[in-house]
Amino acid sequence: MKLEIDQQRLQAEIDTLATISDAEPPVVTRIVFTPADLKAREWLMSRCEEAGLSVRVDPIGNIFACWEGADRALPAVGTGSHIDAIPNAGKYDGVVGVLGGLEAIRALRRAGFQPKHSIELLVFATEEPTRFGIGCLGSRLLSGSMSADSAGRLNDSDGNSAETVRRSAGFAGDLRDVKLSASHYKAFVEMHIEQGPLLEQAHLPLGIVTKIAAPASGDRYSRDDFRRGTSCCHKNCVYAR
Numbered sequence: 001m002k003l004e005i006d007q008q009r010l011q012a013e014i015d016t017l018a019t020i021s022d023a024e025p026p027v028v029t030r031i032v033f034t035p036a037d038l039k040a041r042e043w044l045m046s047r048c049e050e051a052g053l054s055v056r057v058d059p060i061g062n063i064f065a066c067w068e069g070a071d072r073a074l075p076a077v078g079t080g081s082h083i084d085a086i087p088n089a090g091k092y093d094g095v096v097g098v099l100g101g102l103e104a105i106r107a108l109r110r111a112g113f114q115p116k117h118s119i120e121l122l123v124f125a126t127e128e129p130t131r132f133g134i135g136c137l138g139s140r141l142l143s144g145s146m147s148a149d150s151a152g153r154l155n156d157s158d159g160n161s162a163e164t165v166r167r168s169a170g171f172a173g174d175l176r177d178v179k180l181s182a183s184h185y186k187a188f189v190e191m192h193i194e195q196g197p198l199l200e201q202a203h204l205p206l207g208i209v210t211k212i213a214a215p216a217s218g219d220r221y222s223r224d225d226f227r228r229g230t231s232c233c234h235k236n237c238v239y240a241r
């Protein structure tokens with residue numbers, strides 16, 4: 001099977017998504033549940049539907065775009081990342097894993113691949129801690145590592161709870177329903193731009209992380225950290241060399 005990535009189209013999509021932002025280019029600001037974030041999500045879901053994927057959104061706003069496999073009883077193979085962005089972020093953070101994943105799925109479809117397992121693009125909601133002071137809220141709920149009650153009670157800087165904010169942004173349903181079964185995925189891969197200098201210095205186009213650092217003091221960032229430009233946890237990834 002010959003897979004061909006349409007690099008021009010992918011770059012054009014990355015550039016288009018970067019224009020849906022509350023900051024002037026070249027930087028991107030797309031805080032979760034703001035109009036810019038909601039518009040970006042709509043744009044992305046249209047791209048997924050165009051690609052023939054069936055799209056569903058869970059109560060916290062995680063987006064699942066699924067290419068159904070021949071045997072739907074089997075666990076899915078997943079890929080994805082996030083499109084929310086801290087103030088004055090770069091255009092590739094998260095987006096590479098989302099639009100890159102989508103293009104990988106399109107390339108497989110163009111090549112005539114017939115998946116046995118469903119292949120699913122997952123866009124994690126509230127990955128950045130900018131709004132609610134805690135990162136990876138969508139994936140914490142997916143994995144069950146945070147309770148729906150605790151998640152719903154998190155406040156943004158205006159004192160609005162995550163529960164109120166997500167409901168007024170149009171996300172209905174019960175946060176307890178976000179959790180996935182442990183057997184939902186057979187495998188999952190996230191592609192992410194390097195947020196450090198190692199691969200670049202070594203002139204390597206790609207690295208595979210073998211460990212992810214989890215700094216406990218960074219678990220709950222203050223909003224001042226973000227005004228100072230603290231980035232998400234990805235910069236702590238440890239690459240295989």
Ligand SMILES: [Zn+2]
Pocket residue numbers: 082093094192232234
């Ligand atoms: Zn990221």
